[in-house]
Amino acid sequence: MPPGSATAAVHRPETFLPGTFRDDFSYRNSPGNIPHFPFPFAEDSYRYSVNIEPHVPGRPGSAFEHLIDVDEHYLSEMADRARVLEEDPLRYQALPHMMLAQWDVLELLMEEQARAYPHLFTLTKDGDRWRWINRPMGIDDTFTFGDPATLPREPFDYIARQTQGDHAILDQRDGNLWMDAGMITAQADWSLDFDVGMSFHEWHAPVPLAHEMGVFDRALKFLLNLRLGQPVRRLNWTMTINPRLDTSPERYPHWGPDRMTVTPQNAGRKVHLRVELQSLWRLPRSNAILFPIRGYLMSLDQIVTVPKWGRRLPRVLESLPPELVEYKGLSRYRQTAIDWLKPYDDGQPTSPGIFPD
Amino acid sequence: MAAAFLSRPVYPGLALVPQARRHIFALEGAGAGALTDLAPDAGALTRSDILYLPRDPDGAAQAVALAALGAASLWQAPDLAALLSRLAGLLDGARMGTRLYAAGSEGFIGQVLVVAEAAGIDPLSVATEHRGNRARRVQCVHCKTVAEEVTTQPCACPGCGLTLFVRDHYSRRLGAFQGVCIDAEEPGSAPAAEEAFR
Structure with missing residues (x-):
């Protein structure tokens, strides 16, 4: 496939990059992306x-333009997911009481x-008879909504293999949220298995500092009241x-040694900022x-x-509390990354907000 | 601080629920003492079934003490698997008003709770008391082997042989702590194992 054409003001991926996320690591963003x-x-x-805000369509061309974002890495990410699942089927799990939620998610x-x-x-719906066409992946399936036997896999498994980003489904009961799929x-x-x-508090237990600040108490209270149609x-x-x-704990012996390989010469291409656009939908x-935990690498x-x-990234990296540096696993290469970035910080002030000037 | 680690269960201690129509006690080793210290009245004991897994060195004496209580039934298990299997059978046939109690090592309580949850019992309704050593059940996050009776930090995975750091992160579903390779970034740099969970 040819590399993607520059993204227009409106994000409308037409072609998909063939990059890999392992072995030769050929993943790159096209300049337009x-x-x-x-x-x-x-x-x-x-x-x-907690920095929670309404998940509403945002700036055209940005990752926020569409609520479920598809970009030029769609096919390569779906291929990597398929390989991970082949090697370790436990990366997909759904407890038995989650079947109705699986259909909601589909x-x-x-x-x-x-x-x-x-x-x-x-997507075309004729009563419970639905037809789903996924052109990039060459899928055209007709099935009965609510009848798992009419799909090749469980509904959540089926659609999550066709959607960028990781996904968890949280069951709500007893005044709490439970990671049940x-x-x-x-x-x-972190390990789904x-x-x-x-x-909610159990799966966040390893996160430092935030519990003492009451962050998770407030977040849980907020999420229990999350309303339909207001993600x-x-x-x-x-x-x-x-x-x-795949930087799972399961595979840590495979990727952990990478952290020893960062040098002043290669930091620019080896060190990646990994951003998760997390959204929550009733x-x-x-x-x-x-x-959805939609990941981006650059x-x-x-x-x-x-x-x-x-300008901003080295300043932020210098300001991190030590517990966070440790928790995020940055200790071995943070200083090398800061030193590599420093020449790009000319000391000028930066404008507020995340978008480029 | 381990006590504040939010995925770790707390074990408040056994307290009899007097109005229960039936009591099931799953006890391991020193956990027998949790029931004898509780000294339930004769009426409660006529509605009590005790499943006991003896552990050295005091198993025989504790069995005698349990027998002296005069419960409706006392069954001594040859091993853990037998106890859990019998417990599952009992819970399967249990009626409304049945209360479950578990006392013993943390790994034992964890596995009793897994059986209870599978039987549809809310784990939080199970009375638990930690007695005996602090040895941990540890799941290797890499190969998924569960190591029993882990007393050192770090420990060796009996499945894949990696040296594991035993975290405080605990899964009730698995009844186990999480073990993560301690020297993945620099293979061979693992510190020597030290007694940590006794």
Whole structure:
């Protein structure tokens, strides 16, 4: 496939890049896709906050333009997910009581993608008889909504293999949220197999600092009241060496050694900012919550092509609290990354907000 | 601080629910003492079934003490698998008003709770008391092997042989702590194992 043409003001991917997220790590963003990246820092120093805002369509061309974002890496990400699942089927799990929520999720992801990208996806409904066309992946399936036997896989498994980003489904009961289903193949070092079935505070237990600040108490209270048709979003971030999607704890012995390989010479292409656009959606039938964790990777040398981002990133990295540096696994290469970025910080002030000037 | 780690269960101690129509006690090793200390009245004991897994060195004496209570039934298990299997059978036939109690090592309680949850019992309704050593059940996050009776930090995975850091992160579903390779970034740099969970 040819590389993607420059993204127009409106994000409408026509062609898909063939990059890989393992072995030769040929993943790159095309120049036109750089402004699409959801740079996560709205100011020059790091501040922990829940930073939840309404998930409404945002700036054209950005990752926020469409609520379920599809970009030039769609096919390569779906191929990587298929390989991960082949090697480790436990990356997909759904507890038995989540079947209704699975159908909710299938409907939501099909409708959102078909609405935003009609040239890529088409959903037609004739009563319970639905037809789903996924042109990039060459899929054309007709099935009965609500009848799992009419799909080649469980509904959540089926649609999550056709949607960029990891997805968890949170069941709501007893005044709590429970991680009772997930398709998690590109995670920042947490194990679905270990965490499935946990309550909100349980699966967040390893996160430092935030519990003492009451962050999770407030977030849970907020999410329990999440309303249908009013999804919300937040950005989270970490850093990854090489453009590797599968940084699961399961595979840590495979990717952990990468952290030792960063040098002043290669930091620009090896060190990647990894951003998660997390959104949360109330589901209509099951009253569960869909939690897409849509990941984006960009190397430092591509980040600094946006002057504002190149100025800001080293400033933010210098301001991180030590517990966070440790938790995010940055200890071994943070200083090398800062030193590599420094020449791009000319000391000028930066404008507020995350978007390029 | 481990006590504040939010995925770790807390074990408030056994307290008899007097109005229960039936009591099932699953006890392991020193966990027998949790029931004998509780000293239930004769009326409650006539509605009590005790499943007991003895552990050295005091297993025999504890079995005698349990027998002296005079419960409706006392069954001594040859091993853990047998106890869990019998417990599952009992819970399967249990009626409304049945209360489950578990006392013993953390790994034992965890596995009793897994059986209880599979039987549709809310784990939070199970009375639990931690007695005996602090050895941990650890799931290797890499190969998924579960190591029993882990007392050192780090520990060796009996499945894949990696040296695992034993985290405080605990899964009730698995009844196990999480073990993560401690020297993945620099293979061979693992520190020597030290007694940590006794």
